[in-house]
Amino acid sequence: MPLFMDRHDIPKEITAEHVAKMHQEDLKVEHLYGCRGITYWCDDQKHHAFCLIEAPNKEALQKMHNAAHGDFPHSIIEVDENLVASFLGRIEDPENVDNASIPIIDDSAFRAIMLIETNNFLNRAEANQLSVFTQKFHRSVMNTLKKYNGTIVRQNDCTYLVSFESVSNAVFAALKLQSNIKFVTPKIDMGSRKVNIAIGSGTPVTTKDGLFEEVIAFTTRMCEVVKSEIVLSNEVHHLFSIENRAFQLDKKVVRVLTPKEEQFLTVLMDHIEAIWKSPNIKVEDLSLKLGYSKSQLNRKLKALTNTSPNNFVRDVKLNRSLSLFQKQLNNISEVAFEVGFNSPAYFTKCFHEKFGISPSKYTQQHIF
Missing domain, CATH: 3.30.70.3090 (ORF SCO4226, nickel-binding ferredoxin-like monomer)
Incomplete structure (x- = not known):
């Protein structure tokens, strides 16, 4: 049933x-x-x-x-x-329920949700480096999450989706993971070892269909779009600050979104989700749809992603191409057209510029 x-x-x-x-x-x-x-x-x-x-x-x-x-x-x-x-953490009544005539369960379903992405490193790593990094990084992740009571919900070689009862534990785990990264593979160039972490928070059932779907979707957008090692939603930062009033987060490592930035990110990505496959996305049309002038859009996007609107749209397309390659359903030319590039050769050039590896080499080492 x-x-x-x-x-x-x-x-x-x-x-x-x-x-x-x-x-x-x-x-x-x-x-x-x-x-x-x-x-x-x-x-x-x-x-x-x-x-x-x-x-x-x-x-x-x-x-x-x-x-x-x-x-x-x-x-x-x-x-x-x-x-x-x-x-x-459970699918039945908790063990410590009050033994009164009417058992009272006072147990919140509110959770901090962390997304860890290692794509920037993995997409351009040589096969032998990939194996070393994956093994060592996984051990580091597992040890850190155990220490801070995080539960892995889903994982693969590139991502971890983690649930925490405590917002403070989630933030301290993220800080620990980022500080550990330089020790995971010390012989590999530090510039190649990039791990992005985002933490959002919410409840399991909203208007979206799927368990914690709303917070997962927003946390994914923070992780993939916002330029920072660690990104916190405004709510996560507020709750963390209440619980740790004397602790100061390093602004060079941690980016906290303002409510206006969260709203902009949501409106931006809702629109991008609808049009990203189009080969003819113009900045003028994008700014008009979002209700900003070209200069306003450029300024807001630069502050959030450290890139221009044109490069941002291109990066979205390139990131989506990775998912198509993972599904092993298309060849390089088909993927190029599917994500809205008019030329497979230009797609290959952009792919190499972003990930430091050609599409053909990427599929040989990491897919097939």
Whole structure:
């Protein structure tokens, strides 16, 4: 039977005890709708509750809640059991639940989400260097995440997606990872050993379909777009500052986005996602669509990415070409046209300039 997670935005006057009673009411009627309430998360400080329920479909889940207490979920998504466990650490009631007549679960589903990307190094490394770097860096990542209680949700040779209960642990882990990088492969040029880390935060169910999908999407954009070794969302920095008032982050290493920069990044990438395959993207059209003059767009993009609008669009296309190569579905000419280059030769030239390796050599060493 499918597994769902729903979100309830609870009023300020509703406490964890109220939510516990509502959960008990669900359990009384769940059999009438073919459902099985497994567990829930409640954060009465942030005013959210999330239920994990087996149900035939979303409609049955909604009817069960309505019959039990009338509190209609604000959003429902289908979830994977393993992902829930990776992100949130459990798929059943926690062991330390109060042994009262009505067990009260006061357990937040809010998480700091970290993305680690090593693409800049891996895409241009020789095969033997790649193997050495990957092995040593993986050991460094695993040791650091263990120390700071981070849980790997997904990983491959280039990326790690990590969940943290503690924002402070996430930030300190990022600082440790970046400080360790120079010791991972000391014989390889430091300029080649680039690791980008971004940390966002959020809850598992929003208006987007997918567990933590909204924060993952935004954190990915921060990691891939913003020019910095470590990028923090404004919310992550705010929470970290509250917990560590005496600690000063190094601005040369850590970039904190302002709310206006976050809004600009979201609007920019939403539009780029819709047009990046086009071979004729003009800066004039881009600035008009985003509501900025050419000079304003250039200034904002330069501050965020340290590149011009034309180069930014080109880099997006080149980064997307890597995904196509990874899927092994296209040859070099087909990939060039697919990502919006009019000439395979020009694509090859740009690819080499960005990654320090030709597309053919890249596919030989890292794909085929």
